Amino acid sequence: MSAAAEAARAREVRSRRLLALPALVILALAAIGPLLVVFVYSFLTPGPYGDVVWTFSTDAWTSVFLERDIFDDTLSLADAHMAIFARSVMLALATTVLALLIGFPTAYFIATRPERTRELWLFLVTVPFWTNILIRTFGMLEIIRNEGLINTVLGNLGLIEQPIQMLFTDGAVMAGMLYVYLPLMVLPLYASLDKLDFRLVEAGYDLYATPFRVLTRIILPLVRPGMIAGSILVFIPALGAYVTPRVLGGGKTMMFGTLIELQFGQGRNWPLGAALSITLMALVMVALLVYVRHAGREARHG
Amino acid sequence: MMASDSIAIENVSKIFGSGDAKVAAVDGVHISIRKNEFFTLLGPSGCGKTTLLRLIAGFEFPTSGHILLDGTDVSDTPPFRRPINTVFQNYALFPHMTVEENIGFGLKMLDRPKAEVAARVAAMLRLVRMEALAGRRTNQISGGQQQRVALARALAPAPKVLLLDEPLSALDYKLRKEMQIELKRLQAETGITFIFVTHDQEEALTMSDRIAVMAAGKVLQVGTPREIYDAPANRFVADFIGESNILAGTVEAVAGGVASVRLAAGGRMEAVAPDGASTGPASLLVRPEHARLAAAAGAPAGALVGTLADAVYFGTDTHFHVRLADGTDFTVRQQNRPAGEAAFAVGEAVAVVVEPRAARLLGEDQPRGAVP
Numbered sequence A: 001m002s003a004a005a006e007a008a009r010a011r012e013v014r015s016r017r018l019l020a021l022p023a024l025v026i027l028a029l030a031a032i033g034p035l036l037v038v039f040v041y042s043f044l045t046p047g048p049y050g051d052v053v054w055t056f057s058t059d060a061w062t063s064v065f066l067e068r069d070i071f072d073d074t075l076s077l078a079d080a081h082m083a084i085f086a087r088s089v090m091l092a093l094a095t096t097v098l099a100l101l102i103g104f105p106t107a108y109f110i111a112t113r114p115e116r117t118r119e120l121w122l123f124l125v126t127v128p129f130w131t132n133i134l135i136r137t138f139g140m141l142e143i144i145r146n147e148g149l150i151n152t153v154l155g156n157l158g159l160i161e162q163p164i165q166m167l168f169t170d171g172a173v174m175a176g177m178l179y180v181y182l183p184l185m186v187l188p189l190y191a192s193l194d195k196l197d198f199r200l201v202e203a204g205y206d207l208y209a210t211p212f213r214v215l216t217r218i219i220l221p222l223v224r225p226g227m228i229a230g231s232i233l234v235f236i237p238a239l240g241a242y243v244t245p246r247v248l249g250g251g252k253t254m255m256f257g258t259l260i261e262l263q264f265g266q267g268r269n270w271p272l273g274a275a276l277s278i279t280l281m282a283l284v285m286v287a288l289l290v291y292v293r294h295a296g297r298e299a300r301h302g
Numbered sequence B: 001m002m003a004s005d006s007i008a009i010e011n012v013s014k015i016f017g018s019g020d021a022k023v024a025a026v027d028g029v030h031i032s033i034r035k036n037e038f039f040t041l042l043g044p045s046g047c048g049k050t051t052l053l054r055l056i057a058g059f060e061f062p063t064s065g066h067i068l069l070d071g072t073d074v075s076d077t078p079p080f081r082r083p084i085n086t087v088f089q090n091y092a093l094f095p096h097m098t099v100e101e102n103i104g105f106g107l108k109m110l111d112r113p114k115a116e117v118a119a120r121v122a123a124m125l126r127l128v129r130m131e132a133l134a135g136r137r138t139n140q141i142s143g144g145q146q147q148r149v150a151l152a153r154a155l156a157p158a159p160k161v162l163l164l165d166e167p168l169s170a171l172d173y174k175l176r177k178e179m180q181i182e183l184k185r186l187q188a189e190t191g192i193t194f195i196f197v198t199h200d201q202e203e204a205l206t207m208s209d210r211i212a213v214m215a216a217g218k219v220l221q222v223g224t225p226r227e228i229y230d231a232p233a234n235r236f237v238a239d240f241i242g243e244s245n246i247l248a249g250t251v252e253a254v255a256g257g258v259a260s261v262r263l264a265a266g267g268r269m270e271a272v273a274p275d276g277a278s279t280g281p282a283s284l285l286v287r288p289e290h291a292r293l294a295a296a297a298g299a300p301a302g303a304l305v306g307t308l309a310d311a312v313y314f315g316t317d318t319h320f321h322v323r324l325a326d327g328t329d330f331t332v333r334q335q336n337r338p339a340g341e342a343a344f345a346v347g348e349a350v351a352v353v354v355e356p357r358a359a360r361l362l363g364e365d366q367p368r369g370a371v372p
Ligand SMILES: Nc1ncnc2c1ncn2[C@@H]1O[C@H](COP(=O)(O)OP(=O)(O)OP(=O)(O)O)[C@@H](O)[C@H]1O
Pocket: B016, B017, B023, B024, B025, B043, B044, B045, B046, B047, B048, B049, B050, B051, B052, B199
């Protein structure tokens, strides 16, 4: 290539970058900007009435994971935080697994309906999206609270004397999240199952695979991309869920989302809230990396 | 059902849909297929070949009738308990497994010991000459190779019956010829009963021990290729297998298996008559290669005469299309000889000389309306 042509090319590349500039600026301001603020805040000192004081400090980060003993100033693992992290991860995982267990038969059912009725079923799956998550969660609250639907019915039937305490338990939080996030599992699973060549299922039966083995050795491996996508779509919002644990979990069963909110509200510790937010983001990132690697492998294998 | 029968299909019908949309995809089929037979189902598109195969495999269950495998009724047995394997029309290889894993799948599902599976897979790979590609994914091999893998996969568990649904239709001509020979070889070597579906009549004639010709869910005739070609049961079979000339006429007398027929196109002809033939209106079949052209002048009395409408050169032979007196088209296929043969000009009056015993009286047709 001649020097002149090369120069022309370089100019063109430069002008293209210039054209992309407005989009990059908006992206930087809207997406990276706030994150940067959160990042910077996590290294500042909390102000007396919330807000931050512009003094550098790593205290927030220390207290994400460690606790300073008030008497001898030694550091130990922050048990309270660790318990909340663990509960968040466990609840998010349990929600994901349950969503898979319920979502798979649902998606399978829809994918095996006649073409005409499939759209109707899919439409029904998306109906919950029409309502605000807060309202849906309060709907759940109405069902499970002590004076709610379940307890009233069971009580009137004489099956129970005392109302069953369902509200403000981990189970309540999980049920609420399951209800809210289930469509996010069903839709990608359906997309995968819809592409599944059911002649392969017949080939499996033909080759002596029992229905269970057809499921585990043919159907599941082939819809794995959908299972992974659905799991990620449920796991990530479940891990950082705020509304559901707040409404159904009460103050006792705290999760990541409610813990962060606490720091910006009553806790008046914005740097800690910021540090916790970034920790959550890191956890999500790890989950995404796992996903990308699995999806990549799947694509190569076709 | 005889002891030598592999599969007996007893009055099987399969009806899809209900009410007005009812389709009898298979309609009262009654055939038995012998052990180690190469049995072909032949018929036009939509005549129920695939449905019959699926009934045998167990993917569909008969609306009425029974299917017997080696004398045992398997009509209600699910496919994974029938020792019958299928080579699917589209191969249906598992995309998430290698060639080797595909071939071993059936044996693995039968819980055979690992060593046995490995040995059998190796033998199958050798049989279909795919050793070199054992570790490939099935989307990384050619169509012909996929076809061979599908075959090996279906043969590996050593089924009693192998079902093949147009396995060669996706292959090009040369590969198809090769695979036809390979299939025959495998059938002879393995001793398995092959039930083969095709709508290619040449394939059916060259490969089969027996052929069942189907139309609209019914079996019209079962017989060896020669029987089907030489003595078709009715006009549909005659039309479907090979080329045929059908002449309308009236049977005037039947004696000793020979009918004397007055033709609508003029003249009369002796025809081989099936048992139970009677006088009255009838159709005659004459294969194009069983007739030849002669000059109209000096044609024997009673010969068919007409005008040469067209002559098409095919290399090995020439097809002459003759328009007979009553408007029927008659095709004569004549082998080409080294130069010197008398040529006929288009538009010329010609005589058609039918060889002795070449004309055949056709039996009663099935109700034509039902046949596509
Ligand atoms: N699942 C089904 N539901 C309704 N009708 C069906 C079904 N399967 C097949 N049919 C009908 O049954 C008839 C026979 O179909 P089949 O697939 O057996 O034909 P075929 O002989 O294999 O044709 P081709 O040569 O085109 O493969 C057709 O009219 C078809 O429309």
